[in-house]
Amino acid sequence: MWDLILNPFITVLTLLYTVFGNSAVIAIILFTILVRLIMYPLNTQQMKSSKAMQELQPEIKKLQEKYKNDREKLSQEQMRLYREKGINPLGGCLPLLIQLPIWIGLYQAINHALAATPLQLIDLSGRFMIPGMDRLVPLNNVWLGMDLTQAPTANPVYALVLPALVLVTSWVQSKMIAPPPMTGEDGAPNQAAAMTQSMTTIMPIMMGMFSLSFSVGLSIYFVVSNVISIVQYSRQPNFKWSSLWSGNRSQTGSTAPAAAIKAKTLKEKIEAEREARGRAELPEGDSSASTAKGEKPNGDVKSETPRPAKQKAKARK
């Protein structure tokens, strides 16, 4: 089954290698770009879906609080919300699942084509879909004095730049992809958010470590792939590079914006939360349509976000 993906990939990769002056590096770069371009619509759909889900989180949180004792009703309300917003809650998963075999195929194609080991080389036989291409085997695997089939540690010292690049680009990419950190009512990041944040730190380090033992050719693939993702994410509306370093991407479960979290005093925080509630409050009843800015919710729906007792007491004072 893998051959259906792998054989065309290896053929195209080798074709690019031939067309572009027998350079395996150029072939890897162009091939990665090509595959990512083909997957662009899927990736965009996944990003949109993921973003929409993120934007809906405050409202979901509200529903959870409202119906915390009625799970069935909560499910119904959430589904209603998704329906009304035109969001498929699993919409981000399908493109990911489609892309996954392609990513793996891409990775494996590069691994096969470079054929660093006897088993990899023997496995390359019979994979070319254009007659005569196998006479190109093995690909020229030396680039800037580095052996593309070997790990950076088995290459000249400057090859260690590549794992460093993998680490940096992975970090930037994971920071861009990671959803804004959700915070609890006390302003502290919730457990899931903390986990996500630590993953954005751990994963790039892991990728950098892996790159020390992977071949240089694969490091090039990782870097190119990461850069493409970074470019793609940076073109999203409302994206700001500064958000990678600042904490203003976070949001609380109570829909309070970043200002509430960043408020230095409790008073400022309460003010900010009040203001935020005024802007982003859910309307009452079954309707989840947005209310006008500053409009007070009506009916018997408790619209205020529950706050810790101490905080409430201080606010009254």
Place this chain on the structure above:
Amino acid sequence: MQNLLARRRLLVAACVCVMLVAACGPAPLGTGWPAVSLVESVCGEEARQGIIVSYNDRIVIVNPANGQTLQLLNQDCEPRPPDQDGKAKVWDFRVTGAQRQFFSNPQRLDDQTLLALSYDQRFFHLDIAAARSADGTEGIPIAGRSGHTVADMLVTDDMIYVGLSAKDLVALERDTFDVLWTAPTAHGVWAKPLLVENTIYFTSLDHFLYAVNAESGDLLWKLDVGGAATSTPLLYEDHLFLGTFGRKIFEITLDGEIINEYATVEWIWGTPVIVDDILYAADLGGNVYALDTNNNLSEIWRQTVATRAIRHTPLVVGDVIIVASRDQKIYWLNRANGSPVQDADGNPLVREVGGEILSDVMLITPGPSVDIEEPYVVVGTLAPGQLLLAYTLDNGENKWSYALP
């Protein structure tokens, strides 16, 4: 619903992680296959033959009579007493504390010593009697070189020739391991060099067959064979025979002139064999060929035998050819026409094993140093539970199998 979604996301994330880890390991297809060869050791006046297997982190010697790891003997040629845990002391060499891998055949230096070369280019002197290395865990590196070696080395009275996986063939002084000369190539050398008189012939993945002076390394000639070559040339009646990834089998003079060639269906990895002027070879598409060396390599017959690659040199014994494939099967063929040999029930004589077969197929014959009653065919597989298997030559009866301890 939210919990359900969270669980599903977690599940998807876990699946993604598992798939990525499974697909993106540093060596997803593994490195090599077991190298197998025969070695004879002498204790007192008694000689013992063993099958030496180099695979992954260990080198073992297996008794061809019973498929057990060979027991170490004391000075009286009696089995050594077991260790403190009651385990028999056997010929099982591993470099502890360092990750070394072995995929090439150790070569004999003298009666007492084998020389092993690890995948990361370290030499180890192995005491045949004790299964110990005299070179610690680090071994002896090739000065100024890093990278890997998959080819068997060639050892002569005073030199060692080693093909390097990345590129070049190096010649070392046998006792000191000093690099004497380097024959440059554009790509790796993955096959054992061939020494004929004072000339070293070796192939490279760079599509060339090289001839260099064995003592100085001076290039005598090089010949473009149109594709990568991973086999040692076969010398037969002053001609070299060689198969390549260019889907060709060549007959070449010792001066580097192609005099005959034959087009194959797929890449040829292994060295051909010639018996009674007929060349037998197998390709990575599962085809087996018989070519007439007296008639410009004309085809006598060609059979598609296996569904996957046949890497090794076909084993020709009497009227039978035996080949083994990555399709996990061993095939007995009639030498006359390549058709399957029939068993007693009239079915093709084919034996299925538990792993892909890429190692050379060996014939073990009865003799003073081997306590068996009839010839065995021994194959090595990639399945650790069936690393070696022995079958009778005549009817393919399985006599034993050897699993990694």
